[in-house]
Amino acid sequence: MxxxxxxxxxxxxxxxxxxxxxxxxxxxxxxxxxxxxxxxxxxxxxxxxxxxxxxxxxxxxxxxxxxxxxxxxxxxxxxxxxxxxxxxxxxxxxxxxxxxxxxxxxxxxxxxxxxxxxxxxxxxxxxxxxxxxxxxxxxxxxxxxxxxxxxxxxxxxxxxxxxxxxxxxxxxxxxxxxxxxxxxxxxxxxxxxxxxxxxxxxxxxxxxxxxxxxxxxxxxxxxTGPMLPEQDKSKPLEDRWVHWLNRFESGPVIYCALGSQINLEKDQFQELCLGMELTGLPFLLAVKPPKGAKTIQEALPDGFEERVKNRGVVWGEWVQ
CATH class of the missing domain: 3.40.50.2000 (Glycogen Phosphorylase B;)
Structure with missing residues (x-):
């Protein structure tokens, strides 16, 4: 047209x-x-x-x-x-x-x-x-x-x-x-x-x-095709993510976001975290705290934060 x-x-x-x-x-x-x-x-x-x-x-x-x-x-x-x-x-x-x-x-x-x-x-x-x-x-x-x-x-x-x-x-x-x-x-x-x-x-x-x-x-x-947005250079990435991403080479970082409506069971949440850990790659997992938990930290698997502290982040809020 x-x-x-x-x-x-x-x-x-x-x-x-x-x-x-x-x-x-x-x-x-x-x-x-x-x-x-x-x-x-x-x-x-x-x-x-x-x-x-x-x-x-x-x-x-x-x-x-x-x-x-x-x-x-x-x-x-x-x-x-x-x-x-x-x-x-x-x-x-x-x-x-x-x-x-x-x-x-x-x-x-x-x-x-x-x-x-x-x-x-x-x-x-x-x-x-x-x-x-x-x-x-x-x-x-x-x-x-x-x-x-x-x-x-x-x-x-x-x-x-x-x-x-x-x-x-x-x-x-x-x-x-x-x-x-x-x-x-x-x-x-x-x-x-x-x-x-x-x-x-x-x-x-x-x-x-x-x-x-x-x-x-x-x-x-x-x-329409995938309709990927153009990079908005007028609003740069938040400093916290710039500093974190700059620690790694371009390409290998896994980004996983489940959306604002997904509220996992605790065992599902922990399985997802452990799966990200098993990749051996740096990752950013954006997901709400699971059912029954007020914060991300209280629901993480035992020892998880210590094992992934140099390469993995589980974030419970809007990323940007």
């Missing part, structure tokens, strides 16, 4: 979704397109420095309605444990009037969304186009097409006999089956009703899964 367009973006209220959406917005703005970005007020401050085109990408903060069960002041997934996610999705749904009012006012050409499955209802009424943009891998989306009772059995046409849920995976997923059913409903409803599906991946890596999704939902699947 050589013609310039105006896109509105409305990602799920998690930084693991909003940040990649903003990376895409930067790429679109670089090509001369305009973007209006809807997000919680609380998230704007943390994302502003990632906006490389503030004259072209306009943030529009939303007021997050109160929902019983959602802690006061919680506006993003990083503010709550994953068990309270249903209350945040309910709050997102209650922003529909705000979103629709903005869409009617701006009349963008495209609306990018993921969890707000009702966006296509708005776009169809107004004669606009909706793009369901996934920041997760294509094989993860393909998993969502597998009926809940058959998580370990690939359906007809599924492109792999290896990349699917195994018995222990299915058991873990079904342990929060009510949440999974709601998530499954959101994703499949969005897939069925959107105009275009877009995925942050590439043909060379996940082409088979993308083709499978395209066949299943009879929707064009467009790939």
């Amino acid at each position: 050589s013609q310039k367009f105006h896109a509105l973006m409305f990602p799920w209220f998690a930084f693991g979704h909003m940040t990649p959406y903003l990376h895409l917005a930067n790429k679109l703005a670089e090509k001369g397109h305009r973007v209006t970005f809807l997000l919680p007020k609380k998230a704007q401050k943390q994302l502003e420095h990632h906006n490389l085109f503030p004259d072209t990408i306009i943030f529009h903060p939303l007021t997050i309605p109160h929902v019983d069960g959602l802690p006061d002041g919680a506006e993003t997934a990083s503010d709550i444990p994953i068990s309270l996610g249903k209350f945040l999705t309910a709050a997102m749904d209650l922003t529909r009037d705000q979103v629709e009012a903005k869409v009617r006012d701006l009349r963008p050409d495209l609306i990018f969304f993921d969890m707000a499955y009702w966006v296509p209802e708005i776009t169809k009424e107004l004669g606009l186009k909706s793009v369901m943009y996934f920041v997760i891998s294509a094989n993860s989306i393909a998993h969502e097409l597998v009926p809940g009772g058959e998580l370990g059995v690939p359906p007809p046409g599924y492109p792999s006999s290896k990349v699917l849920y195994r018995g222990h995976d299915a058991h873990a997923l079904l342990s929060f089956s009510i949440y999974y059913k709601r998530l499954h409903h959101r994703i499949t409803t969005g897939l069925m009703n959107c105009d275009v599906i877009s995925i942050r991946t590439c043909e060379e890596v996940e082409g088979k899964f993308c083709n499978y999704i395209e066949r299943q939902y009879q929707r064009k699947v467009l790939l």
